[in-house]
Amino acid sequence: MKFDDETTDVLIGGYMSKQAAMQDYEAVLASGGYLHGAVVVSKDLNGNLSVEQTDHMVREGAAGLGAVGFAVGLFAPPLLAATAVGAVIGAGAGKLLHHRTASKLEEQAGATIPIGGAGLIVAFPHSAAAKVVPAVTRPIKKVVGEAEGHHVQALKGAIADAQQKMAESGA
């Protein structure tokens, strides 16, 4: 029998404004739920990318997460064809890599995050889901993926699961 702490969840939210993503990001941080990490990536109307991320992922070390890329489907207006605009998000391990991580995020997300859009990614143990998930109230689209474990492979698995759910929901 596995414990909730041995399952990693990844929540992906897509937004039409940075403000909405940041509001949820801050709500997640204040939720009291244990986090592996949280990231907001957004692009303003001039095309400038910005990245906000917690240090949790770094603090926990996350066992050398390395660069993990995935696409975030933002949203899909019902009358129009499905869209698959997204952000490529990576994460690095170790406090010294924090700057490099942010740079990597910008580099990878720059090509795919839509102008004016934003994405929120939160990784947390399943045991924290009851606190974390309800705190995310404003995404146009929200999915939660999960995978067993709490190390790199689990995070990758949860991300893949979330991606799959996003795709299936028409993103």
Place this chain on the structure above:
Amino acid sequence: MSEPDRTKLPIRRPSFGGVANRTLAGSEPDWNLIGHVEPPAGAPNVLLVLIDDAGFGNPATFGGPIATPNYTRIAEGGLKYNRFHVTALCSPTRAALLTGRNSHTVGVGSVGEFAGGFPGYSATLPRDCAPLPRILRDNGYSTAAFGKWHLTPDGQQGPAGPFDRWPTGWGFDYFYGFLGGGASQWDPCLAENQKIIGTEPEYYDKENPYYFPDAMAGKTIEWLHGVRAQDAHKPFFVYFSTGCSHAPHHVAKAWADKYKGKFDQGWDKLREETFARQKALGVIPADAELTPRNEAFPAWDDIPDKLKAFYARQMEVYAGYSENADHNVGRVIDAIDELGELDNTVIIWIWGDNGASMEGTITGSFNELTMQNGIPLTDEMQLQLSERYGGMEAWGGELMDPHYGAAWAWAGNTPFQWGKQVGSHLGGTRNPMVIHWPERATGAGGLRSQFTHVNDVAPTILDIAGIPIPSSVDGIDQEPMHGVTFAGTLTDPAAPERHTQQYFETVGNRAMYKDGWWLAMRTPRIPWVLTPQALKPYTPGVWDPDADPVELYYLPDDYSQAHDLAAKHPEKVAELKELFWAEAERYKVLPLLATLSTFFGMLPPLPEQARFEFRGDVQNVLSGMIPRIYNHSYAISADLVIPKGGAEGVIVAEADHLGGFSLFVADGKLTHTYSMMGVFIYRQQAEEPLPAGEVNVRMEFAADAPKPATGGEVTLFIDDRPVGKGRMDHTVPVRFSGYAGMDIGRDNGGVVDRSYEDKKPFPFTGTIKKVVFDVKPHLTDEDEQQLHAAAHHGDTAHALAE
């Protein structure tokens, strides 16, 4: 000189009454030859004010929540009319107002953009219906129109005219305003007389930014001063038709902030408050009842708490915008007062042309064109998109084109049901009117309750000016005016009611009024829904208008239409139904639903032009006249000369960041930005800089499929060599903008790509020899026909929102 025959226009010049001999010896001049037509003695000045998209329950003068001190002061010095009626749609009301005839008869059963193939919907004024400004001008008035026009078909708003469909062609000596149904108040694409002048230079002044309502009043005052400087006595006719309170709801934050917190109680409570004030003011009868909320509108209590502030801000901005209109009308009135002519100026001020507009749908929108393009956005999406452009505090600012939610409009139409487009009910057909004429009107501050209609205004003005309705104009026998003068009510509160019968029809919603009875025949379609499913019941051969549900009201006893008497009086229902059909035939209303005829396959011929060349400095091509690239594969190419040091700037740009495209050079590289209504923004850039010298650049869009809003691939070329690419998942299916123009060599007004905002209008620093649009035909005639239909469906949807 004897009084001329004014029944035939133009009035004949007097024949020479002197003597012309072979030499001056014995010759006698006749100085009457160089005179001009004089109006009848005592003919007053006329200021005709029309506020747009506003409801009976909006202005404080009639119990509403919006401060209207100038409207109130004019009402206190004049007369309030509380049973004045309009047509439930912009252009038809304007056509009836300015011609004195029913709108269908003059070809304006629908809006100006929509020129249909039936006489009542051609958007083309028949020559046997000479309009009021023409009659006044030919009788010696100086005439001018300022603001919204909305009576020129979409495809006729350029330098090729024809100009008989422009304000000057209707008889105005001078026009300053916009030809369409709505306009940005910050960067409108304006017309002056017979020229599209685009965005005023003051728009670029950051210290004193341009604001159309202020400029409109300023131009009016300037024109009045000019006329008086030349002629101290010639009466004027000024038609002051505000863009306010039509969307986009644009106003400076300070005006909106005056209403902070004033709408936190929501629309249900607001209606109750307005209704109580209306009773207290006596502008509605003491026994009037507040009609209930139709289920098409959500209850305020059902709105999620997190969104209530968003909704409340929508109304705060609308209120500030409307109060600003009152302020600017007040400036014009003050100017007339300063000229010493207020007593002899008839001010007719109508607050709203079709009730308040419900076209913001339930959610309201940061960009009203999203709705007209069929992009469904939830209220949370709308909120986030408004945040993208500055947030709620910026609602009303330059970066958004907002429209409030439909329930606010319903509250603005208190105490009635429904609103704009619903010609069957008073919410769309009854608006406040105030008349001020100290020299002749009596009983200042009084209320008049005679049934009056917008087509009565022209005959009333002519009546009080002593000018007959002409029987012939330019040798063409004239259709009589359908309205009747209500001049008698200016001096007699008990003057007999002269307008005893009137049909109403807007988008199939119809009513028949006769001697107090009102038969309402509303098509059971939510006004802002134009989906195939919603329209299916109206398919030719399927729809039986006589099977539509009916409601019967007796207005003398039931001011607000609260008690349906149809079941009690079937004979009256039958009588009014028959009368409606007779009137509809007489006044060219038929076929019913001609406004929506494109949805049922009645399309104009396919356009043949697929290649459009723009040479030289072509600017301000209005949004309805740009090459129809929507839903098609297309290419935009340009022949350029790039100087040795390189070039930058816009090659061609349409509209702005809330919908449009721009092909430009930034950092030496060819760049294309496409805004899908501000919701999706795509940008592609060449991977190499442009070379110096003569060069051809091209942007190609290869559509995925011939379908509305198709996605597709973009490729950028330099001299036929691909240098960049990208994908656009969604494109604009109907129209980028209702008001912004297309420019060659610059991006006038608000820009498409915000990255060059600081350099706007970002003129091209090289040379543009020509820009060519090539709209690629699709493979099959069937595809092309389907896209043609979709385009016209969209145009109709757009038009109905104007």
